[in-house]
Amino acid sequence: MTKAVFMRTLSDRLVSVTPERIAPTDAVRFLDYYEEMIDDRMEDGMSEEEAVAAVGHPDDVFRAILAALPQFPASAERQPEPVPQPVPPTREKKSSPWKTVLLIVSSPVWVPLLIAAAAILFSLYIALFAVVVSFWGVFVSLAASGAILIASSIPLFIGEGMPAGMASLGLGLASAGLAILFFFLCTAFTRLSARLTEVTFRGAVSLFHRKERRS
Amino acid sequence: MDVQMKRGLLEICVLSAIRDSDSYGYRIIKDLKPYMEISESTLYPILRRLEAAGCLTVRSETHNGRLRKYYHILPAGEERIRRFREEWRELTAAYRFITRPAAGEGERES
Known part of the structure:
Protein backbone atom coordinates (compact mmCIF):
# COMPACT_ATOMS: atom_id res chain seq x y z
CA MET A 1 0.00 0.00 0.00
CA THR A 2 1.27 3.46 -0.83
CA LYS A 3 1.38 6.27 1.67
CA ALA A 4 -1.26 8.19 -0.29
CA VAL A 5 -3.69 5.27 -0.12
CA PHE A 6 -3.01 4.80 3.57
CA MET A 7 -3.64 8.47 4.29
CA ARG A 8 -6.79 8.58 2.19
CA THR A 9 -8.22 5.46 3.79
CA LEU A 10 -7.47 6.64 7.31
CA SER A 11 -8.89 10.07 6.52
CA ASP A 12 -12.10 8.48 5.23
CA ARG A 13 -12.43 6.43 8.39
CA LEU A 14 -11.81 9.42 10.65
CA VAL A 15 -14.41 11.64 8.97
CA SER A 16 -16.94 8.80 9.09
CA VAL A 17 -17.07 9.29 12.85
CA THR A 18 -19.24 12.04 14.33
CA PRO A 19 -17.33 15.21 15.26
CA GLU A 20 -18.55 14.66 18.82
CA ARG A 21 -16.31 11.61 19.03
CA ILE A 22 -13.39 12.86 16.96
CA ALA A 23 -13.22 16.60 16.39
CA PRO A 24 -11.95 17.71 12.95
CA THR A 25 -8.85 19.24 14.55
CA ASP A 26 -8.14 15.94 16.30
CA ALA A 27 -8.60 14.06 13.01
CA VAL A 28 -6.00 16.32 11.39
CA ARG A 29 -3.61 15.69 14.27
CA PHE A 30 -4.05 11.93 13.88
CA LEU A 31 -3.33 12.15 10.15
CA ASP A 32 -0.28 14.36 10.69
CA TYR A 33 1.03 11.96 13.29
CA TYR A 34 0.74 8.86 11.12
CA GLU A 35 2.09 10.65 8.06
CA GLU A 36 5.12 11.74 10.07
CA MET A 37 5.61 8.16 11.23
CA ILE A 38 5.62 6.86 7.67
CA ASP A 39 7.93 9.65 6.48
CA ASP A 40 10.36 9.01 9.33
CA ARG A 41 10.46 5.30 8.57
CA MET A 42 11.14 6.00 4.93
CA GLU A 43 13.88 8.38 5.93
CA ASP A 44 15.26 5.62 8.12
CA GLY A 45 15.79 3.51 5.01
CA MET A 46 12.51 1.67 4.55
CA SER A 47 10.68 1.62 1.25
CA GLU A 48 7.28 3.32 1.10
CA GLU A 49 5.50 -0.05 1.13
CA GLU A 50 7.53 -1.25 4.11
CA ALA A 51 7.00 1.96 6.04
CA VAL A 52 3.24 1.82 5.52
CA ALA A 53 3.17 -1.88 6.39
CA ALA A 54 5.12 -1.18 9.60
CA VAL A 55 2.59 1.41 10.73
CA GLY A 56 -0.21 -1.08 10.05
CA HIS A 57 -3.35 -1.28 8.00
CA PRO A 58 -5.41 1.93 8.17
CA ASP A 59 -8.40 -0.05 9.41
CA ASP A 60 -6.34 -1.45 12.28
CA VAL A 61 -4.96 2.01 13.02
CA PHE A 62 -8.48 3.41 13.00
CA ARG A 63 -9.67 0.67 15.36
CA ALA A 64 -6.77 1.44 17.68
CA ILE A 65 -7.67 5.14 17.62
CA LEU A 66 -11.27 4.35 18.50
CA ALA A 67 -10.19 1.99 21.26
CA ALA A 68 -7.89 4.62 22.75
CA LEU A 69 -10.45 7.46 22.59
CA PRO A 70 -11.54 7.14 26.24
CA GLN A 71 -7.90 7.67 27.25
CA PHE A 72 -7.66 10.96 25.43
CA PRO A 73 -7.78 14.23 27.28
CA ALA A 74 -10.97 16.08 26.46
CA SER A 75 -10.22 18.37 23.57
CA ALA A 76 -11.77 21.79 23.39
CA GLU A 77 -13.67 20.90 20.25
CA ARG A 78 -14.75 17.48 21.28
CA GLN A 79 -17.94 17.47 23.25
CA PRO A 80 -17.85 15.13 26.19
CA GLU A 81 -19.89 12.10 25.37
CA PRO A 82 -23.11 12.11 27.36
CA VAL A 83 -22.67 9.79 30.27
CA PRO A 84 -25.70 7.55 30.49
CA GLN A 85 -27.27 8.29 33.82
CA PRO A 86 -28.36 5.23 35.72
CA VAL A 87 -32.13 5.42 35.88
CA PRO A 88 -33.14 5.38 39.51
CA PRO A 89 -35.73 2.75 40.26
CA THR A 90 -39.08 4.48 40.42
CA ARG A 91 -41.16 4.38 43.54
CA GLU A 92 -44.09 2.97 41.67
CA LYS A 93 -42.06 -0.08 40.79
CA LYS A 94 -41.08 -0.66 44.39
CA SER A 95 -44.51 -0.34 45.98
CA SER A 96 -46.49 -3.46 45.44
CA PRO A 97 -50.29 -3.28 44.90
CA TRP A 98 -50.69 -5.35 48.10
CA LYS A 99 -49.26 -2.57 50.16
CA THR A 100 -51.78 -0.13 48.70
CA VAL A 101 -54.63 -2.58 49.38
CA LEU A 102 -53.42 -3.06 52.94
CA LEU A 103 -53.20 0.69 53.41
CA ILE A 104 -56.80 1.17 52.25
CA VAL A 105 -58.15 -1.76 54.27
CA SER A 106 -56.44 -0.58 57.46
CA SER A 107 -57.50 3.04 56.96
CA PRO A 108 -60.34 2.87 59.61
CA VAL A 109 -57.57 2.21 62.13
CA TRP A 110 -54.82 4.56 61.07
CA VAL A 111 -56.90 7.53 59.86
CA PRO A 112 -58.48 8.27 63.28
CA LEU A 113 -55.13 7.65 64.94
CA LEU A 114 -53.50 10.12 62.59
CA ILE A 115 -56.24 12.67 63.25
CA ALA A 116 -55.88 12.16 67.00
CA ALA A 117 -52.12 12.62 66.80
CA ALA A 118 -52.57 15.77 64.77
CA ALA A 119 -55.16 17.04 67.26
CA ILE A 120 -52.85 16.38 70.22
CA LEU A 121 -50.05 18.19 68.47
CA PHE A 122 -52.36 21.06 67.64
CA SER A 123 -53.67 21.36 71.22
CA LEU A 124 -50.13 21.28 72.58
CA TYR A 125 -49.23 24.03 70.21
CA ILE A 126 -52.28 26.07 71.25
CA ALA A 127 -51.29 25.62 74.93
CA LEU A 128 -47.79 26.78 74.18
CA PHE A 129 -49.11 29.72 72.24
CA ALA A 130 -51.44 30.61 75.14
CA VAL A 131 -48.53 30.59 77.59
CA VAL A 132 -46.52 32.85 75.32
CA VAL A 133 -49.48 35.22 74.88
CA SER A 134 -50.12 35.33 78.64
CA PHE A 135 -46.45 36.10 79.29
CA TRP A 136 -46.65 39.01 76.89
CA GLY A 137 -49.92 40.04 78.59
CA VAL A 138 -48.15 40.18 81.95
CA PHE A 139 -45.40 42.22 80.39
CA VAL A 140 -47.86 44.68 78.83
CA SER A 141 -49.85 45.09 82.04
CA LEU A 142 -46.71 45.58 84.11
CA ALA A 143 -45.35 48.12 81.67
CA ALA A 144 -48.69 49.94 81.50
CA SER A 145 -49.23 50.01 85.25
CA GLY A 146 -45.63 51.15 85.75
CA ALA A 147 -46.10 54.00 83.29
CA ILE A 148 -49.46 55.00 84.76
CA LEU A 149 -48.20 54.86 88.37
CA ILE A 150 -45.12 56.92 87.55
CA ALA A 151 -47.18 59.44 85.62
CA SER A 152 -49.88 59.69 88.30
CA SER A 153 -47.29 60.20 91.04
CA ILE A 154 -46.79 63.81 89.82
CA PRO A 155 -50.40 64.99 90.54
CA LEU A 156 -50.33 62.91 93.76
CA PHE A 157 -47.18 64.74 94.88
CA ILE A 158 -48.93 68.02 94.26
CA GLY A 159 -52.47 67.14 95.45
CA GLU A 160 -52.05 64.48 98.21
CA GLY A 161 -48.57 65.23 99.43
CA MET A 162 -45.27 63.48 99.80
CA PRO A 163 -46.23 59.96 101.13
CA ALA A 164 -48.88 59.28 98.45
CA GLY A 165 -46.65 60.55 95.66
CA MET A 166 -43.67 58.55 96.87
CA ALA A 167 -45.78 55.39 97.17
CA SER A 168 -47.11 55.80 93.64
CA LEU A 169 -43.66 56.52 92.20
CA GLY A 170 -42.12 53.56 94.04
CA LEU A 171 -44.80 51.16 92.87
CA GLY A 172 -44.53 52.54 89.36
CA LEU A 173 -40.75 52.07 89.27
CA ALA A 174 -41.10 48.54 90.66
CA SER A 175 -43.65 47.66 87.97
CA ALA A 176 -41.46 49.16 85.28
CA GLY A 177 -38.48 47.14 86.57
CA LEU A 178 -40.51 43.96 86.58
CA ALA A 179 -41.75 44.80 83.07
CA ILE A 180 -38.18 45.06 81.82
CA LEU A 181 -37.34 41.70 83.40
CA PHE A 182 -40.46 40.18 81.86
CA PHE A 183 -39.59 41.61 78.49
CA PHE A 184 -36.37 39.55 78.37
CA LEU A 185 -38.21 36.51 79.72
CA CYS A 186 -40.92 36.92 77.06
CA THR A 187 -38.54 37.28 74.13
CA ALA A 188 -36.55 34.25 75.30
CA PHE A 189 -39.74 32.23 75.68
CA THR A 190 -41.06 33.34 72.30
CA ARG A 191 -37.80 32.36 70.65
CA LEU A 192 -37.89 28.98 72.38
CA SER A 193 -41.46 28.29 71.32
CA ALA A 194 -40.70 29.36 67.75
CA ARG A 195 -37.76 26.95 67.69
CA LEU A 196 -39.97 24.21 69.17
CA THR A 197 -42.60 24.82 66.49
CA GLU A 198 -40.00 24.63 63.76
CA VAL A 199 -38.56 21.38 65.10
CA THR A 200 -42.01 19.84 65.49
CA PHE A 201 -43.02 20.89 62.02
CA ARG A 202 -39.81 19.52 60.50
CA GLY A 203 -40.22 16.31 62.45
CA ALA A 204 -43.79 15.91 61.18
CA VAL A 205 -42.74 16.64 57.61
CA SER A 206 -39.79 14.23 57.72
CA LEU A 207 -42.04 11.56 59.21
CA PHE A 208 -44.40 12.06 56.32
CA HIS A 209 -41.54 11.90 53.80
CA ARG A 210 -40.12 8.74 55.29
CA LYS A 211 -43.51 7.12 55.21
CA GLU A 212 -43.98 8.12 51.60
CA ARG A 213 -40.61 6.64 50.64
CA ARG A 214 -41.30 3.41 52.42
CA SER A 215 -44.62 2.81 50.79
CA MET B 1 1.10 -7.09 32.62
CA ASP B 2 -1.79 -5.22 34.20
CA VAL B 3 -3.15 -2.66 31.68
CA GLN B 4 -3.14 0.20 34.16
CA MET B 5 0.36 -0.61 35.31
CA GLU B 37 7.80 -2.71 22.42
CA ILE B 38 5.47 0.18 21.68
CA SER B 39 3.41 0.83 18.56
CA GLU B 40 2.49 4.15 16.95
CA SER B 41 -1.11 3.71 18.00
CA THR B 42 -0.06 3.15 21.60
CA LEU B 43 2.35 6.05 21.68
CA TYR B 44 -0.04 8.68 20.39
CA PRO B 45 -2.58 8.64 23.25
CA ILE B 46 0.30 8.60 25.72
CA LEU B 47 1.81 11.72 24.17
CA ARG B 48 -1.54 13.45 24.16
CA ARG B 49 -2.19 12.53 27.78
CA LEU B 50 1.23 13.72 28.90
CA GLU B 51 0.73 16.94 26.98
CA ALA B 52 -2.67 17.53 28.61
CA ALA B 53 -1.14 16.79 32.01
CA GLY B 54 1.49 19.47 31.44
CA CYS B 55 4.34 16.95 31.43
CA LEU B 56 5.54 17.86 27.94
CA THR B 57 5.06 20.40 25.16
CA VAL B 58 4.90 19.86 21.41
CA ARG B 59 6.44 22.05 18.74
CA SER B 60 6.54 21.63 14.99
CA GLU B 61 9.81 22.05 13.15
CA THR B 62 10.57 21.77 9.47
CA HIS B 63 12.69 18.78 8.65
CA ASN B 64 13.59 17.88 5.07
CA GLY B 65 10.85 20.08 3.74
CA ARG B 66 8.12 18.67 5.98
CA LEU B 67 6.89 19.29 9.48
CA ARG B 68 7.95 17.07 12.33
CA LYS B 69 6.64 17.28 15.85
CA TYR B 70 9.19 17.46 18.63
CA TYR B 71 8.33 16.69 22.21
CA HIS B 72 9.97 18.61 25.03
CA ILE B 73 9.84 17.53 28.67
CA LEU B 74 8.51 19.98 31.27
CA PRO B 75 9.34 20.16 34.98
CA ALA B 76 6.13 18.25 35.76
CA GLY B 77 7.36 15.43 33.52
CA GLU B 78 10.71 15.35 35.28
CA GLU B 79 8.87 15.24 38.58
CA ARG B 80 6.87 12.24 37.32
CA ILE B 81 10.11 10.37 36.56
CA ARG B 82 11.53 11.26 39.98
CA ARG B 83 8.36 10.08 41.74
CA PHE B 84 8.38 6.86 39.75
CA ARG B 85 11.93 6.09 40.86
CA GLU B 86 10.90 6.59 44.47
CA GLU B 87 7.86 4.37 44.06
CA TRP B 88 10.02 1.77 42.36
CA ARG B 89 12.21 1.53 45.43
CA GLU B 90 9.13 0.70 47.51
CA LEU B 91 7.95 -1.75 44.88
CA THR B 92 11.24 -3.63 44.80
CA ALA B 93 11.16 -3.90 48.58
CA ALA B 94 7.68 -5.42 48.30
CA TYR B 95 8.92 -7.69 45.51
CA ARG B 96 11.73 -8.98 47.71
CA PHE B 97 9.17 -9.79 50.37
CA ILE B 98 6.84 -11.53 47.91
CA THR B 99 9.60 -13.64 46.38
CA ARG B 100 11.40 -14.48 49.61
CA PRO B 101 12.15 -18.19 50.01
CA ALA B 102 9.34 -20.09 51.73
CA ALA B 103 9.90 -21.01 55.36
CA GLY B 104 11.93 -24.21 55.56
CA GLU B 105 12.79 -24.11 51.88
CA GLY B 106 16.43 -23.35 52.54
CA GLU B 107 16.75 -26.21 55.00
CA ARG B 108 15.28 -28.74 52.58
CA GLU B 109 17.70 -27.67 49.90
CA SER B 110 20.75 -27.94 52.13
Whole structure:
Protein backbone atom coordinates (compact mmCIF):
# COMPACT_ATOMS: atom_id res chain seq x y z
CA MET A 1 0.00 0.00 0.00
CA THR A 2 1.27 3.46 -0.83
CA LYS A 3 1.38 6.27 1.67
CA ALA A 4 -1.26 8.19 -0.29
CA VAL A 5 -3.69 5.27 -0.12
CA PHE A 6 -3.01 4.80 3.57
CA MET A 7 -3.64 8.47 4.29
CA ARG A 8 -6.79 8.58 2.19
CA THR A 9 -8.22 5.46 3.79
CA LEU A 10 -7.47 6.64 7.31
CA SER A 11 -8.89 10.07 6.52
CA ASP A 12 -12.10 8.48 5.23
CA ARG A 13 -12.43 6.43 8.39
CA LEU A 14 -11.81 9.42 10.65
CA VAL A 15 -14.41 11.64 8.97
CA SER A 16 -16.94 8.80 9.09
CA VAL A 17 -17.07 9.29 12.85
CA THR A 18 -19.24 12.04 14.33
CA PRO A 19 -17.33 15.21 15.26
CA GLU A 20 -18.55 14.66 18.82
CA ARG A 21 -16.31 11.61 19.03
CA ILE A 22 -13.39 12.86 16.96
CA ALA A 23 -13.22 16.60 16.39
CA PRO A 24 -11.95 17.71 12.95
CA THR A 25 -8.85 19.24 14.55
CA ASP A 26 -8.14 15.94 16.30
CA ALA A 27 -8.60 14.06 13.01
CA VAL A 28 -6.00 16.32 11.39
CA ARG A 29 -3.61 15.69 14.27
CA PHE A 30 -4.05 11.93 13.88
CA LEU A 31 -3.33 12.15 10.15
CA ASP A 32 -0.28 14.36 10.69
CA TYR A 33 1.03 11.96 13.29
CA TYR A 34 0.74 8.86 11.12
CA GLU A 35 2.09 10.65 8.06
CA GLU A 36 5.12 11.74 10.07
CA MET A 37 5.61 8.16 11.23
CA ILE A 38 5.62 6.86 7.67
CA ASP A 39 7.93 9.65 6.48
CA ASP A 40 10.36 9.01 9.33
CA ARG A 41 10.46 5.30 8.57
CA MET A 42 11.14 6.00 4.93
CA GLU A 43 13.88 8.38 5.93
CA ASP A 44 15.26 5.62 8.12
CA GLY A 45 15.79 3.51 5.01
CA MET A 46 12.51 1.67 4.55
CA SER A 47 10.68 1.62 1.25
CA GLU A 48 7.28 3.32 1.10
CA GLU A 49 5.50 -0.05 1.13
CA GLU A 50 7.53 -1.25 4.11
CA ALA A 51 7.00 1.96 6.04
CA VAL A 52 3.24 1.82 5.52
CA ALA A 53 3.17 -1.88 6.39
CA ALA A 54 5.12 -1.18 9.60
CA VAL A 55 2.59 1.41 10.73
CA GLY A 56 -0.21 -1.08 10.05
CA HIS A 57 -3.35 -1.28 8.00
CA PRO A 58 -5.41 1.93 8.17
CA ASP A 59 -8.40 -0.05 9.41
CA ASP A 60 -6.34 -1.45 12.28
CA VAL A 61 -4.96 2.01 13.02
CA PHE A 62 -8.48 3.41 13.00
CA ARG A 63 -9.67 0.67 15.36
CA ALA A 64 -6.77 1.44 17.68
CA ILE A 65 -7.67 5.14 17.62
CA LEU A 66 -11.27 4.35 18.50
CA ALA A 67 -10.19 1.99 21.26
CA ALA A 68 -7.89 4.62 22.75
CA LEU A 69 -10.45 7.46 22.59
CA PRO A 70 -11.54 7.14 26.24
CA GLN A 71 -7.90 7.67 27.25
CA PHE A 72 -7.66 10.96 25.43
CA PRO A 73 -7.78 14.23 27.28
CA ALA A 74 -10.97 16.08 26.46
CA SER A 75 -10.22 18.37 23.57
CA ALA A 76 -11.77 21.79 23.39
CA GLU A 77 -13.67 20.90 20.25
CA ARG A 78 -14.75 17.48 21.28
CA GLN A 79 -17.94 17.47 23.25
CA PRO A 80 -17.85 15.13 26.19
CA GLU A 81 -19.89 12.10 25.37
CA PRO A 82 -23.11 12.11 27.36
CA VAL A 83 -22.67 9.79 30.27
CA PRO A 84 -25.70 7.55 30.49
CA GLN A 85 -27.27 8.29 33.82
CA PRO A 86 -28.36 5.23 35.72
CA VAL A 87 -32.13 5.42 35.88
CA PRO A 88 -33.14 5.38 39.51
CA PRO A 89 -35.73 2.75 40.26
CA THR A 90 -39.08 4.48 40.42
CA ARG A 91 -41.16 4.38 43.54
CA GLU A 92 -44.09 2.97 41.67
CA LYS A 93 -42.06 -0.08 40.79
CA LYS A 94 -41.08 -0.66 44.39
CA SER A 95 -44.51 -0.34 45.98
CA SER A 96 -46.49 -3.46 45.44
CA PRO A 97 -50.29 -3.28 44.90
CA TRP A 98 -50.69 -5.35 48.10
CA LYS A 99 -49.26 -2.57 50.16
CA THR A 100 -51.78 -0.13 48.70
CA VAL A 101 -54.63 -2.58 49.38
CA LEU A 102 -53.42 -3.06 52.94
CA LEU A 103 -53.20 0.69 53.41
CA ILE A 104 -56.80 1.17 52.25
CA VAL A 105 -58.15 -1.76 54.27
CA SER A 106 -56.44 -0.58 57.46
CA SER A 107 -57.50 3.04 56.96
CA PRO A 108 -60.34 2.87 59.61
CA VAL A 109 -57.57 2.21 62.13
CA TRP A 110 -54.82 4.56 61.07
CA VAL A 111 -56.90 7.53 59.86
CA PRO A 112 -58.48 8.27 63.28
CA LEU A 113 -55.13 7.65 64.94
CA LEU A 114 -53.50 10.12 62.59
CA ILE A 115 -56.24 12.67 63.25
CA ALA A 116 -55.88 12.16 67.00
CA ALA A 117 -52.12 12.62 66.80
CA ALA A 118 -52.57 15.77 64.77
CA ALA A 119 -55.16 17.04 67.26
CA ILE A 120 -52.85 16.38 70.22
CA LEU A 121 -50.05 18.19 68.47
CA PHE A 122 -52.36 21.06 67.64
CA SER A 123 -53.67 21.36 71.22
CA LEU A 124 -50.13 21.28 72.58
CA TYR A 125 -49.23 24.03 70.21
CA ILE A 126 -52.28 26.07 71.25
CA ALA A 127 -51.29 25.62 74.93
CA LEU A 128 -47.79 26.78 74.18
CA PHE A 129 -49.11 29.72 72.24
CA ALA A 130 -51.44 30.61 75.14
CA VAL A 131 -48.53 30.59 77.59
CA VAL A 132 -46.52 32.85 75.32
CA VAL A 133 -49.48 35.22 74.88
CA SER A 134 -50.12 35.33 78.64
CA PHE A 135 -46.45 36.10 79.29
CA TRP A 136 -46.65 39.01 76.89
CA GLY A 137 -49.92 40.04 78.59
CA VAL A 138 -48.15 40.18 81.95
CA PHE A 139 -45.40 42.22 80.39
CA VAL A 140 -47.86 44.68 78.83
CA SER A 141 -49.85 45.09 82.04
CA LEU A 142 -46.71 45.58 84.11
CA ALA A 143 -45.35 48.12 81.67
CA ALA A 144 -48.69 49.94 81.50
CA SER A 145 -49.23 50.01 85.25
CA GLY A 146 -45.63 51.15 85.75
CA ALA A 147 -46.10 54.00 83.29
CA ILE A 148 -49.46 55.00 84.76
CA LEU A 149 -48.20 54.86 88.37
CA ILE A 150 -45.12 56.92 87.55
CA ALA A 151 -47.18 59.44 85.62
CA SER A 152 -49.88 59.69 88.30
CA SER A 153 -47.29 60.20 91.04
CA ILE A 154 -46.79 63.81 89.82
CA PRO A 155 -50.40 64.99 90.54
CA LEU A 156 -50.33 62.91 93.76
CA PHE A 157 -47.18 64.74 94.88
CA ILE A 158 -48.93 68.02 94.26
CA GLY A 159 -52.47 67.14 95.45
CA GLU A 160 -52.05 64.48 98.21
CA GLY A 161 -48.57 65.23 99.43
CA MET A 162 -45.27 63.48 99.80
CA PRO A 163 -46.23 59.96 101.13
CA ALA A 164 -48.88 59.28 98.45
CA GLY A 165 -46.65 60.55 95.66
CA MET A 166 -43.67 58.55 96.87
CA ALA A 167 -45.78 55.39 97.17
CA SER A 168 -47.11 55.80 93.64
CA LEU A 169 -43.66 56.52 92.20
CA GLY A 170 -42.12 53.56 94.04
CA LEU A 171 -44.80 51.16 92.87
CA GLY A 172 -44.53 52.54 89.36
CA LEU A 173 -40.75 52.07 89.27
CA ALA A 174 -41.10 48.54 90.66
CA SER A 175 -43.65 47.66 87.97
CA ALA A 176 -41.46 49.16 85.28
CA GLY A 177 -38.48 47.14 86.57
CA LEU A 178 -40.51 43.96 86.58
CA ALA A 179 -41.75 44.80 83.07
CA ILE A 180 -38.18 45.06 81.82
CA LEU A 181 -37.34 41.70 83.40
CA PHE A 182 -40.46 40.18 81.86
CA PHE A 183 -39.59 41.61 78.49
CA PHE A 184 -36.37 39.55 78.37
CA LEU A 185 -38.21 36.51 79.72
CA CYS A 186 -40.92 36.92 77.06
CA THR A 187 -38.54 37.28 74.13
CA ALA A 188 -36.55 34.25 75.30
CA PHE A 189 -39.74 32.23 75.68
CA THR A 190 -41.06 33.34 72.30
CA ARG A 191 -37.80 32.36 70.65
CA LEU A 192 -37.89 28.98 72.38
CA SER A 193 -41.46 28.29 71.32
CA ALA A 194 -40.70 29.36 67.75
CA ARG A 195 -37.76 26.95 67.69
CA LEU A 196 -39.97 24.21 69.17
CA THR A 197 -42.60 24.82 66.49
CA GLU A 198 -40.00 24.63 63.76
CA VAL A 199 -38.56 21.38 65.10
CA THR A 200 -42.01 19.84 65.49
CA PHE A 201 -43.02 20.89 62.02
CA ARG A 202 -39.81 19.52 60.50
CA GLY A 203 -40.22 16.31 62.45
CA ALA A 204 -43.79 15.91 61.18
CA VAL A 205 -42.74 16.64 57.61
CA SER A 206 -39.79 14.23 57.72
CA LEU A 207 -42.04 11.56 59.21
CA PHE A 208 -44.40 12.06 56.32
CA HIS A 209 -41.54 11.90 53.80
CA ARG A 210 -40.12 8.74 55.29
CA LYS A 211 -43.51 7.12 55.21
CA GLU A 212 -43.98 8.12 51.60
CA ARG A 213 -40.61 6.64 50.64
CA ARG A 214 -41.30 3.41 52.42
CA SER A 215 -44.62 2.81 50.79
CA MET B 1 1.10 -7.09 32.62
CA ASP B 2 -1.79 -5.22 34.20
CA VAL B 3 -3.15 -2.66 31.68
CA GLN B 4 -3.14 0.20 34.16
CA MET B 5 0.36 -0.61 35.31
CA LYS B 6 1.64 -0.93 31.75
CA ARG B 7 0.06 2.37 30.80
CA GLY B 8 1.74 4.14 33.70
CA LEU B 9 5.05 2.46 32.93
CA LEU B 10 4.85 3.46 29.26
CA GLU B 11 4.24 7.05 30.24
CA ILE B 12 7.42 7.06 32.31
CA CYS B 13 9.32 5.38 29.47
CA VAL B 14 8.17 8.03 27.00
CA LEU B 15 9.09 10.81 29.42
CA SER B 16 12.52 9.21 29.90
CA ALA B 17 12.98 9.04 26.12
CA ILE B 18 12.68 12.83 25.89
CA ARG B 19 14.38 13.57 29.21
CA ASP B 20 17.87 14.29 27.90
CA SER B 21 16.93 15.91 24.61
CA ASP B 22 13.79 16.72 22.65
CA SER B 23 12.64 13.86 20.48
CA TYR B 24 10.03 12.95 17.87
CA GLY B 25 7.56 10.11 17.59
CA TYR B 26 9.51 7.63 15.52
CA ARG B 27 12.72 8.14 17.47
CA ILE B 28 10.89 7.62 20.76
CA ILE B 29 9.62 4.26 19.45
CA LYS B 30 13.08 3.32 18.23
CA ASP B 31 14.78 4.36 21.47
CA LEU B 32 12.31 2.36 23.52
CA LYS B 33 12.41 -0.72 21.32
CA PRO B 34 15.24 -2.56 23.14
CA TYR B 35 13.36 -2.12 26.44
CA MET B 36 9.72 -1.97 25.60
CA GLU B 37 7.80 -2.71 22.42
CA ILE B 38 5.47 0.18 21.68
CA SER B 39 3.41 0.83 18.56
CA GLU B 40 2.49 4.15 16.95
CA SER B 41 -1.11 3.71 18.00
CA THR B 42 -0.06 3.15 21.60
CA LEU B 43 2.35 6.05 21.68
CA TYR B 44 -0.04 8.68 20.39
CA PRO B 45 -2.58 8.64 23.25
CA ILE B 46 0.30 8.60 25.72
CA LEU B 47 1.81 11.72 24.17
CA ARG B 48 -1.54 13.45 24.16
CA ARG B 49 -2.19 12.53 27.78
CA LEU B 50 1.23 13.72 28.90
CA GLU B 51 0.73 16.94 26.98
CA ALA B 52 -2.67 17.53 28.61
CA ALA B 53 -1.14 16.79 32.01
CA GLY B 54 1.49 19.47 31.44
CA CYS B 55 4.34 16.95 31.43
CA LEU B 56 5.54 17.86 27.94
CA THR B 57 5.06 20.40 25.16
CA VAL B 58 4.90 19.86 21.41
CA ARG B 59 6.44 22.05 18.74
CA SER B 60 6.54 21.63 14.99
CA GLU B 61 9.81 22.05 13.15
CA THR B 62 10.57 21.77 9.47
CA HIS B 63 12.69 18.78 8.65
CA ASN B 64 13.59 17.88 5.07
CA GLY B 65 10.85 20.08 3.74
CA ARG B 66 8.12 18.67 5.98
CA LEU B 67 6.89 19.29 9.48
CA ARG B 68 7.95 17.07 12.33
CA LYS B 69 6.64 17.28 15.85
CA TYR B 70 9.19 17.46 18.63
CA TYR B 71 8.33 16.69 22.21
CA HIS B 72 9.97 18.61 25.03
CA ILE B 73 9.84 17.53 28.67
CA LEU B 74 8.51 19.98 31.27
CA PRO B 75 9.34 20.16 34.98
CA ALA B 76 6.13 18.25 35.76
CA GLY B 77 7.36 15.43 33.52
CA GLU B 78 10.71 15.35 35.28
CA GLU B 79 8.87 15.24 38.58
CA ARG B 80 6.87 12.24 37.32
CA ILE B 81 10.11 10.37 36.56
CA ARG B 82 11.53 11.26 39.98
CA ARG B 83 8.36 10.08 41.74
CA PHE B 84 8.38 6.86 39.75
CA ARG B 85 11.93 6.09 40.86
CA GLU B 86 10.90 6.59 44.47
CA GLU B 87 7.86 4.37 44.06
CA TRP B 88 10.02 1.77 42.36
CA ARG B 89 12.21 1.53 45.43
CA GLU B 90 9.13 0.70 47.51
CA LEU B 91 7.95 -1.75 44.88
CA THR B 92 11.24 -3.63 44.80
CA ALA B 93 11.16 -3.90 48.58
CA ALA B 94 7.68 -5.42 48.30
CA TYR B 95 8.92 -7.69 45.51
CA ARG B 96 11.73 -8.98 47.71
CA PHE B 97 9.17 -9.79 50.37
CA ILE B 98 6.84 -11.53 47.91
CA THR B 99 9.60 -13.64 46.38
CA ARG B 100 11.40 -14.48 49.61
CA PRO B 101 12.15 -18.19 50.01
CA ALA B 102 9.34 -20.09 51.73
CA ALA B 103 9.90 -21.01 55.36
CA GLY B 104 11.93 -24.21 55.56
CA GLU B 105 12.79 -24.11 51.88
CA GLY B 106 16.43 -23.35 52.54
CA GLU B 107 16.75 -26.21 55.00
CA ARG B 108 15.28 -28.74 52.58
CA GLU B 109 17.70 -27.67 49.90
CA SER B 110 20.75 -27.94 52.13
